Amino acid sequence: MKNLLSLRTVNVMRYITPLREGGSLPALADADDDFKYVLKFKGAGHGIKALIAELIGGEIARILELPIPELVFANLDESFGRTEADEEIQDLLQGSQGMNLALHYLSGAINFDPVVTDVDADLASKIVWLDSYITNVDRTFRNTNMLIWHKELWLIDHGACLYFHHSFTNWENHAKSPFALIKDHVLLAKAAKLNEIDILFRSVLTEEKIRLIVDLIPQDWLDWEDADETPEHIREIYFQFLSTRLANSEIFIKEAQNARKTLI
Known part of the structure; x- marks a missing residue:
């Protein structure tokens, strides 16, 4: 059976800034659809299980018609982050190549x-x-x-x-x-x-x-x-x-x- 639910996939184009300190180290990023996203990395301290929880919890909320920003799959190219000056962020980006998860950024919230x-x-x-x-x-x-x-x-x-x-x-x-x-x-x-x-x-x-x-x-x-x-x-x-x-x-x-x- 074809899954009638789906998430868009975007490609991350630019890492803008980390949003807060902590194990998850989310960041504000630009994608190739010209929108900004709060990017959650699979290479962060909480790992892939935090992304699974984010995906399941968020989509259950959406099914129940609760207000939640759009979730998208966010692809990081293997070359992404090589020019990042901060070594910790560079390691995070290099360790998160492939599919990650992101939420649409609510500017001004x-x-x-x-x-x-x-x-x-x-x-x-x-x-x-x-x-x-x-x-x-x-x-x-x-x-x-x-x-x-x-x-x-x-x-x-x-x-x-x-x-x-x-x-x-x-x-x-x-x-x-x-x-x-x-x-x-x-x-x-x-x-x-x-x-x-x-x-x-x-x-x-x-x-x-x-x-x-x-x-x-x-x-x-x-x-x-x-x-x-x-x-x-x-x-x-x-x-x-x-x-x-x-x-x-x-x-x-x-x-x-x-x-x-x-x-x-």
């Missing part, structure tokens, strides 16, 4: 501040549901990973979700886990409609759509040196994890609701 911007219960519940489902540890008051652009809220940075894949053992147990870290979510207090959103999202996010999202993962991203599983088996485990977790959503919904009660 500012970081979301929960004190300044109010989020209604419907949107807050949708975002809390998403992050509970994909086990996203990184949407807290300290690091909201949301932007305000043209007076609208946008979700970014899902590379820290699906943390089960860093050990890739007992995925069945992880799939049925309640996700206790939802207690730190920046929008949890506003998420008053989790039951309604759970019904809606379970109807939207079918197994067929989950399969299409997982099938977007490039084959070479699944060729893990430290894994005994084949790329096909790894892909299937992602599908089974997401399907099992969706089928048991009441577990993480109850956890979020109980955590919310302590805040209100």
